[in-house]
Amino acid sequence: MSHFFQTIFTANKKLNTDQLILKKTVLSFFFFFVLAGAAFWGWKWLRSRPSDSGKTSAPIRAVLNTNEKIFDGLLSDKHLTKEYPKSKAANPARVNGFLGLKTPFDSANWRMNVIKASGDTLKLTLDDIRKLPKVEITFNFKCIEGWSQITNWGGVRFADFVKAYGLTNETAMEYLGLSTPDKEYYVGIDMLSAMHPQTILCYELNGKPLPMEQGYPVRLIIPVKYGVKSLKRIGDMYFSNSRPPDYWADKKGYDYFSGL
Amino acid sequence: MKKMIVKKHPLAIRWFHWINFPVLGIMIWSGLLIYWANDVYRIGFGNFTLLKFFPQSFYEALHIERRLSEGMAYHFVFMWLFFLNGIAYVLYTLFSGEWRYLLPQRRSFKEAWQVLLHDLRIRKTAPPVKGKYNAAQRIAYSAIIVMGIGSILSGLAIYKPVQLGWLCSMMGGYKAARIIHFVLTIGYVLFFLVHIVQVILAGWNNFRAMITGFEVKKIKETPVAGETPPVTTEKSK
Incomplete structure (x- = not known):
């Protein structure tokens, strides 16, 4: 395991191809899952906004009103x-x-x-x-x-x-x-x-x-x-x-x- | 055997791809909420219906019913993300030169059949791939861009059939635009199913490239290579 972290935090130049593949793969997937998690959290946030007396929440209503202005x-x-x-x-x-x-x-x-x-x-x-x-x-x-x-x-x-x-x-x-x-x-x-x-x-x-x-x-x-x-x-x-x-x-x- | 890191998908393309995935998902879901309110399409003739869009069990399983206003609201919010991400993707592809890997070539249409027969295990060899994508991929990925443009135009024609009356007429009228919009959506779903199967069959190296940007290529050791470190093409681009 320590080898693993060592590889991740070592400069690319000092790594052989296998280590470089490992490092790049791990980092890319890490960021991918962080961003996917953020997107999912954003969706959950949007879905949890309280609705107005209809069934539409404030952020959604704001976009609809902007659409109205545009169109x-x-x-x-x-x-x-x-x-x-x-x-x-x-x-x-x-x-x-x-x-x-x-x-x-x-x-x-x-x-x-x-x-x-x-x-x-x-x-x-x-x-x-x-x-x-x-x-x-x-x-x-x-x-x-x-x-x-x-x-x-x-x-x-x-x-x-x-x-x-x-x-x-x-x-x-x-x-x-x-x-x-x-x-x-x-x-x-x-x-x-x-x-x-x-x-x-x-x-x-x-x-x-x-x-x-x-x-x-x-x-x-x-x-x-x-x-x-x-x-x-x-x-x-x-x-x-x-x-x-x-x-x-x-x-x-x-x-x-x-x-x- | 030596391994080599070969760049495949630029960062921008990976962003566009992974943004499009959930956004298109939300567009299809909210589109279903809208479609339910007037679900008149079917495959069949006369009184015979082969397939109804959609069976009651489908609506119930996905909780589609009586959510028209919610569907419209989300559709008209996320349309912006779908549109802007799509425009950015097309512009990037044009200006970066990536279109060269994407656009079908003259031989692509013949080769695509050979790829198909190969993938169905009918033909033993697949035509050689030049660039990033084989002939079938070139056609599919270019078609999906055309479909996206079609969805935006037919969608706008339904959204503003009076103010954009010329567009609505261009689509063959209001009802025709609605059908085009629906058929294209079915097209995305079919594309998605084939895409998933192909990604699974193509394996880890191919899938990883859509996240990391690179593929690992195995090359035969050259006798004179000696102790020189492995070559990466990363900086040579």
Whole structure:
């Protein structure tokens, strides 16, 4: 054993080939295992970080937020979702997710509450929204689960709605917040994505009024985000410079941005 | 017989290799957590399914189920390490000249078959190896770089299909990009299995080189060598 250590700590010049092979091998493997151990320790450390109210820990969340900043730079009104001919749209469209739709719904008394910066609230009916210029979009709707489906939606461009109801002061803020009438489901969206020309306040699917399970009377369709952000049955709409609460990001650990 | 220390893998290559190993492992694991949420791929036709990706027992054994958000989070963190390490490896290989040992030569494609037949014990002799890698290795190690680039491009196409719409179209659309991304991953797993078997068969000297950087070559004693100390090529590089 002492021979062994002697070999390790002897200068290369004084060693014969066999000793040199031994020394180099032992030292290399020693450093290899030290570094592998450090990597393993780093992984254990990362896995043991406490989670936020979702399931994501602070260091992971920090990288996701950095990703958002990096890829936010790509976001532009000129980058449009590919559109398809209406004939390609699935009918019926896939229904996924009933959060916020389970509470008994009184459609006669429904209003979309637009909470303005001044504290005033616009209470809009379906007709108030329908009278604005209608646009249609047929695109590949992408679910965060991984499936996608070409679907056809109709409604008013969100940016047009903002202009029509004089909400430009509000949309100068950083985020748009939406929630269902029963407040069971809620999302937050960065304003750049909300004002994207393909984001619509949607009241039609395949040319017909939205079915209940697709969010009647009015839902959001936002092709630059995963489907989780296309909130069904808008109850409240508000604006904020801090991140509005977001069901999947806050409760389940998903990326807040979820941009495509 | 005299022994000689011969340099094989530069330190940088060994770093890239051993960083890639756990990082790719984490990417595949987190990718599985994501894939589970929409596990639609199979091998088969019509109603006949030969192999479903993946059987329920597989998910249960590896605790894959209901971890989509965790999978996405880790995938989008470790993608940076996979990407940066891969870029560093490719750049190093290009600028150090190591690419010469790696790039398949014209005869590599013919020789690779001979290597394969030899490794399967069908052929007695293997073609002579010039440089560090035989013909089959040249093809496999170059292919894995192309696959890595494919994973990054198809991954980006799925990650930002709107903002990088041109890339998504280049990949044949969103669904096609997802399939490419998945098939490449299966490719890594198959590569890994063959790689492990080959490393075991090649033996200790070969494996040690991936850690220490050198191989030991045995040379016949030359009659005039006398008492001169053994030559190492270490400094002659």
